[in-house]
Amino acid sequence: LHVGPTIRICQLNIEGIFRSKCEYLERLLKKHSVDVLVLEETHIEHTHLFDTRGRIIGFDLITCNNHLKYGLACYVKQGIEDCTELKHTSIAGVFTTAIHVGELTITNVYKPPLVQWPDPLHPPSQHPSIHLGDFNSHHTMWGYEDDNYNGVAIVQWASLEDKFLLFDAKDRGTFHSSRWQREYNLDLCFLSKDSKGNPIIASRTVLDLPNSQHRPSIINVGIEIPVITSTPEPRWNFKKADWETFQKSVDTNIRWIPPTTFNRFIGIIKAAAKHSIPQGFRKTYIPCWMEESEALYQEYSLNKNPATATAMLESLNSVRRERWKSLVEETNFTHSSRKAWALLRQLGGANPAYKHWTTIRADAIASHLIQTSKAPVDKKFRRQVMRQLSTQNKNLSV
Numbered sequence: 226l227h228v229g230p231t232i233r234i235c236q237l238n239i240e241g242i243f244r245s246k247c248e249y250l251e252r253l254l255k256k257h258s259v260d261v262l263v264l265e266e267t268h269i270e271h272t273h274l275f276d277t278r279g280r281i282i283g284f285d286l287i288t289c290n291n292h293l294k295y296g297l298a299c300y301v302k303q304g305i306e307d308c309t310e311l312k313h314t315s316i317a318g319v320f321t322t323a324i325h326v327g328e329l330t331i332t333n334v335y336k337p338p339l340v341q342w343p344d345p346l347h348p349p350s351q352h353p354s355i356h357l358g359d360f361n362s363h364h365t366m367w368g369y370e371d372d373n374y375n376g377v378a379i380v381q382w383a384s385l386e387d388k389f390l391l392f393d394a395k396d397r398g399t400f401h402s403s404r405w406q407r408e409y410n411l412d413l414c415f416l417s418k419d420s421k422g423n424p425i426i427a428s429r430t431v432l433d434l435p436n437s438q439h440r441p442s443i444i445n446v447g448i449e450i451p452v453i454t455s456t457p458e459p460r461w462n463f464k465k466a467d468w469e470t471f472q473k474s475v476d477t478n479i480r481w482i483p484p485t486t487f488n489r490f491i492g493i494i495k496a497a498a499k500h501s502i503p504q505g506f507r508k509t510y511i512p513c514w515m516e517e518s519e520a521l522y523q524e525y526s527l528n529k530n531p532a533t534a535t536a537m538l539e540s541l542n543s544v545r546r547e548r549w550k551s552l553v554e555e556t557n558f559t560h561s562s563r564k565a566w567a568l569l570r571q572l573g574g575a576n577p578a579y580k581h582w583t584t585i586r587a588d589a590i591a592s593h594l595i596q597t598s599k600a601p602v603d604k605k606f607r608r609q610v611m612r613q614l615s616t617q618n619k620n621l622s623v
Contacts, residue, residue: 231447232326235259236333236412238359238400238439241268242279242298249435251282257432257443260302261326263333265359267296288313290322297322297333297358317343321358329446334358342375346382350417353425356388357414357444367392367410379413388415389424391444397431399440414444448538452509462503471501513544 235254239246242264254262262284269275270293275286284300290313297320301308311323311330318340323332330350336342338361347356363369364376367390383390391414398408416425430443474497482489511518521537524530556565 230327231445231449232260232329233258234261234263234331234355234357234444234446235441236263236357236414236444237434237441238265238335238412240266240437240439242275244278244280247279247281253432253441254281254284254302259443260305261324261331262300263322263331263357264298264300265295265333265335267291267298268294269296269298287324288322290315290320292320295320295335295337297335299324299331299333301326317341319343321347328353330354332356332358334360336361336375342378342382344378346378347386349386352417352419354417355414355425355427355444355446357412357442359411359439360413361411362413366390367413368394368398369409383415387418387422389418390414391416391427391429393429396429397440399431399442401438401440403438412439412442414442448534450511450514450541452511454509455506457506457508459504459506461498462505466502468501471497474500513541513548515540515544518544 235257237250250262253259262281267279267289269279269289270291272289272291275289275298279286279298281300283303285303287299287301287308288310289299290297292315297313299322301324305326307327309325311325313322314320318337319342320335321332323330325331330353332347332350332354334347334356335358340361342362350356360375360379362375362379363371363373364380365372366376366380369376382388392410398410399412400409401407402409414427414429416427418424425446426448427444427446428449429445432441432443434441475493478493478496479490482493517540518537521533521540525533525537552568556568558565
């Protein structure tokens with residue numbers, strides 16, 4: 226559920242743009258409803274080559290910063306008219322392009338691995354703005370074991386310009402080294418903050434790209450309230466149960482059955498529950514979405530007032546806060562720890578950690594078995610066995 230203007234950006238180091246990659250990107254962008262696509266390392270020296278190698282159906286090339294070995298490109302979905310091109314730069318080997326979509330400024334950045342950041346690193350930008358791309362810098366803030374000069378320079382720039390790093394340690398790395406079988410975070414995203422110190426509301430998801438070490442990132446910018454799709458299994462709603470009707474139904478019918486007929490007792494309980502306890506399921510729902518939140522949302526749909534959207538989010542957050550407090554206070558390990566462990570699994574299940582799957586081919590297993598199963602052969606014993614086998618064959622033929 227979107228509240229206010231939202232935009233979805235896809236960022237990728239494409240390692241050379243070709244028609245086959247563009248065909249895959251077309252399906253990826255359509256599947257994830259992407260509005261803006263920013264690419265690094267296009268390896269295109271002249272803009273007219275995008276007509277043959279970099280044509281993406283449904284998207285228009287807005288700006289590019291061409292280079293035979295590096296290069297940047299920005300695409301925007303067809304139908305988005307409020308989009309303007311800003312200047313692109315190539316300073317001290319660092320390439321940037323910038324576009325303006327609505328009120329948001331998007332800056333695509335690429336720094337080659339052997340190049341150091343210039344001083345100043347980036348020119349100042351006004352809120353709201355996003356800097357994203359392939360930064361090729363190491364720092365412990367985004368998952369590296371140590372810092373290097375470029376990583377420290379980025380952290381200092383983010384501190385001076387009051388930028389927020391969009392990073393989650395649970396996410397997969399944006400670069401998977403096939404040589405070292407390790408993941409790294411070369412691609413970063415920095416968000417600007419408003420006058421109150423609040424960054425742009427955004428989230429990031431790392432996807433896969435076949436036959437490439439780089440992985441595309443989807444950045445959702447804007448307020449998105451998650452809508453839960455429930456499993457189609459009927460459930461009892463005990464909060465809306467009519468317990469008085471349930472009690473009267475059980476008391477009225479239980480006197481007519483003998484004590485030994487347990488199955489009839491179960492039937493009485495089920496019949497009373499069907500008449501007094503609602504049963505069913507919701508196809509989609511928003512947790513803690515109450516009547517007040519729905520009324521404020523309908524009001525916002527009509528007037529588009531930011532204050533109404535803020536009041537709706539505060540209403541939703543207050544209900545979530547109260548439910549969280551009651552859930553924690555009622556958690557008790559004395560009698561059963563099932564609810565407590567279920568709560569812990571739910572807390573970690575919102576963004577599960579990525580499991581690293583080991584890719585071992587069947588030929589490698591067979592080769593390993595052959596090498597380890599070889600044993601020294603006793604030639605004298607082998608000749609004896611062959612003589613005995615020959616003698617047995619002669620006796621059978623006679």
